[in-house]
Amino acid sequence: MNLTLLDRAQLEAMVLEPSIVETEPLRCSESLATDILPPAADGRSVRLRHVLAAAHELLVRVASQAIQGRCLLGSPNLVKDFLKVHFAGAERETFVVLFLDAHLRVIAVEEMFTGTLTQTSVYPREVLKRALAHNAAHVICAHSHPSGDAQPSRADEHLTQSLKSALACIDVRLMDHLVVAGSACVSFAETGLL
Structure with missing residues (x-):
C-alpha cells in the first residue's frame, strides 16, 4: 500500500478506525513506522504499522499545509x-x-x-x-x-x-x-x- 497515493480521508480512516485496516504490506513508504518497527509477525503488528505510518503521513501533510502561504x-x-x-x-x-x-x-x-x-x-x-x-x-x-x-x-x-x-x-x-x-x-x- 503506497500511503502517498491515499487521500486525507483514507489516511484518517486508517488512524481512527484501525480495525478496518487491510493487512496488505506497505510499499513505497519512507515512513517512520516501516523503518523502525520490526517486521510484522501477525495481523495486529501489520495493522499497527499501517496506523503509525498513516499517522506520520497525516502529520507531514498537515504541517505542509500549515506552512503554505506563511x-x-x-x-x-x-x-x-x-x-x-x-x-x-x-x-x-x-x-x-x-x-x-x-x-x-x-x-x-x-x-x-x-x-x-x-x-x-x-x-x-x-x-x-x-x-x-x-x-x-x-x-x-x-x-x-x-x-x-x-x-x-x-x-x-x-x-x-x-x-x-x-x-x-x-x-x-x-x-x-x-x-x-x-x-x-x-x-x-x-x-x-x-
Missing part, C-alpha cells in the same frame, strides 16, 4: 520545526526544497531527492527547473542526516555553494540550507556558511 520573515523556528516533523524517522538522506515568493511566503514544499543512509545525489538543474515552475524568488533547501549528526559535511558546503551560484543565474536567492538530524537542526545562514 511568511517566513522572522520565523526561522517555524521552518526548523516543520523540517523536524517532515524528516522524523528518516532512514535515508532526503533533500527537500521550500519555494518562496518575493514576500518570503511559502509557495510549495517538495521532496526532490532521496538517497542512501549516508548520501543523496542532488542535481542543481532540477532545483532550478522547479524554482522556475513555481515562479519562486527565494528557496530554502534542507536535507536529513539519519546518522544523527547535524553538522554539515564538506560535500554539503560544496553543494550549497553550487546551488547558490546556479540559482543566482536565474535571479533566485538561496535563503538557507538546513541539515536536520532528529531534533537537531543546523542552519547554514545562522552559522555563516552561506
Whole structure:
C-alpha cells in the first residue's frame, strides 16, 4: 500500500478506525513506522504499522499545509520545526526544497531527492527547473542526516555553494540550507556558511 497515493480521508480512516485496516504490506513508504518497527509477525503488528505510518503521513501533510502561504520573515523556528516533523524517522538522506515568493511566503514544499543512509545525489538543474515552475524568488533547501549528526559535511558546503551560484543565474536567492538530524537542526545562514 503506497500511503502517498491515499487521500486525507483514507489516511484518517486508517488512524481512527484501525480495525478496518487491510493487512496488505506497505510499499513505497519512507515512513517512520516501516523503518523502525520490526517486521510484522501477525495481523495486529501489520495493522499497527499501517496506523503509525498513516499517522506520520497525516502529520507531514498537515504541517505542509500549515506552512503554505506563511511568511517566513522572522520565523526561522517555524521552518526548523516543520523540517523536524517532515524528516522524523528518516532512514535515508532526503533533500527537500521550500519555494518562496518575493514576500518570503511559502509557495510549495517538495521532496526532490532521496538517497542512501549516508548520501543523496542532488542535481542543481532540477532545483532550478522547479524554482522556475513555481515562479519562486527565494528557496530554502534542507536535507536529513539519519546518522544523527547535524553538522554539515564538506560535500554539503560544496553543494550549497553550487546551488547558490546556479540559482543566482536565474535571479533566485538561496535563503538557507538546513541539515536536520532528529531534533537537531543546523542552519547554514545562522552559522555563516552561506
